[in-house]
Amino acid sequence: MEERSISDVIEAYLKSILGDDPRIEIRRAEIADHFDVVPSQINYVIKTRFNLQNGYLVQSKRGGGGYIRIERVNLLDDDDVLQMLIANIGEAISEKDAAKIIKTLYEEKLISRREGDLMLVGVAKQTLNQANKQAEERLRARLLVALLTRLRYE
Amino acid sequence: MEERSISDVIEAYLKSILGDDPRIEIRRAEIADHFDVVPSQINYVIKTRFNLQNGYLVQSKRGGGGYIRIERVNLLDDDDVLQMLIANIGEAISEKDAAKIIKTLYEEKLISRREGDLMLVGVAKQTLNQANKQAEERLRARLLVALLTRLRYE
DNA sequence: CCTTTCTTGACTAATTTTGACCTTAATCAT
DNA sequence: ATGATTAAGGTCAAAATTAGTCAAGAAAGG
Structure with missing residues (x-):
């Protein structure tokens, strides 16, 4: 996989920590900091690469103890x-x-x-x-x- | 349940001491002290996590010998x-x-x-x-x- | 070029944490 | 009994902590 943009890198990173877990929870600011991008870029990556069409469900919470949860789901056969x-x-x-x-x-x-x-x-x-x-x-x-x-x- | 904030921790604690008992009675100051938070945080936890919509009934009494009683309500036989x-x-x-x-x-x-x-x-x-x-x-x-x-x- | 995708940042919204001030109940001293 | 004191719990709003939205500008692809 060729990562052209930082968004691709972040996507790959998130998928790697998803690994075998059905879900992960991240702190937006932490990931943004890790890749030295603005926080809203994380939203961009999630919106474009972790939507239902791609087999992911995303939930989040703001405020103290906030998080973004990414969950892999199985799309049905029918x-x-x-x-x-x-x-x-x-x-x-x-x-x-x-x-x-x-x-x-x-x-x-x-x-x-x-x-x-x-x-x-x-x-x-x-x-x-x-x-x-x-x-x-x-x-x-x-x-x-x-x-x-x-x-x-x- | 993942405890991210202290409110989540307190929620989990209260639920754990509820256990099989239908109700518990706590002293607000005691719980607050135990988790090193201000007393009103207990009110916050109760208000956001132990209301009727969550399946709990809460009553309290002020003054000497005061308490907060949390009771789980049963939807099935009620x-x-x-x-x-x-x-x-x-x-x-x-x-x-x-x-x-x-x-x-x-x-x-x-x-x-x-x-x-x-x-x-x-x-x-x-x-x-x-x-x-x-x-x-x-x-x-x-x-x-x-x-x-x-x-x-x- | 022109279009699409990516990057940034200013502004917004939600949730939790904290503290000052208020109300109620029991007990104690007179 | 009565008033004062002490011992709870309640309210509310500000401050702190996260995340979301949107649109403009930059970069990449065709």
């Missing part, structure tokens, strides 16, 4: 199915169509009955309770996409 | 607590408080890990994506109440 479903949802979706998708998830055994029921409650018109139909359908789409995205990994 | 939790959510709730509740549901085994993860995704700020904070917190409250209500009646 990731394609989920990505297709997500692509099909688009910007807005009706309650009926959402229910169809949830039903598909259940039939494909991607979710349990109970998970499906909870999702149905979540996307219900009454729950979202938006001012107009358009807002409601957009919100429902965001919610559904977020849920499907979460299903993409274990 | 439908009242679930009701209290729902009532506590009210009209609006922050993402952090919602997350605490969901975590409690998981710890009390009312929901599975995956169900909890999906719920967390649903109530996330990014998912709801409302115009202003108030709208966001109201929507989140409706969503969470709908989900909890569903759990109550299944």
Whole structure:
């Protein structure tokens, strides 16, 4: 691997300390200091190289004892199915169509009955309770996409 | 649990002495002294980590013989607590408080890990994506109440 | 060139730590 | 009994400690 930029070096470093651990926790300032870069460069590296598409989940906390946690996740085998479903949802979706998708998830055994029921409650018109139909359908789409995205990994 | 800050350490300590006991009584000054922090830090730890949303009930008494009593509440054989939790959510709730509740549901085994993860995704700020904070917190409250209500009646 | 990626830094946000000041309850002296 | 003293715990906000965002400028690739 040829490291052209310091970002590449930092990426390689983080991956090396990840090693066999499923997750690591770093202090942003410490890493930045170690490579003599500004702290926000760490955010850049994480944003461009440790996102879900690349199989990583990142969480962080500010304040005293703050940290950035990087976790490697396994993307599922049927990731394609989920990505297709997500692509099909688009910007807005009706309650009926959402229910169809949830039903598909259940039939494909991607979710349990109970998970499906909870999702149905979540996307219900009454729950979202938006001012107009358009807002409601957009919100429902965001919610559904977020849920499907979460299903993409274990 | 990784203890990064002294607050985390105190949290872990209190949970460890809680052990199997349903409740403990501590003297604030004593704990503060033990960890060499100011007494009000104990209040901070309790406020942020031992509230109802976290599955704890706290009572205290001032003056001579004063104490702070921390009690773990049981969601399983106490439908009242679930009701209290729902009532506590009210009209609006922050993402952090919602997350605490969901975590409690998981710890009390009312929901599975995956169900909890999906719920967390649903109530996330990014998912709801409302115009202003108030709208966001109201929507989140409706969503969470709908989900909890569903759990109550299944 | 032109576009994309990287680097920097000023400004912002979240969380923890600390301390000054307040309230409540028990005990003691009269 | 009553008022003073002592012994808890409570509140709140400032200061300290982390991390996040965003946009401008620099560098690298095509």
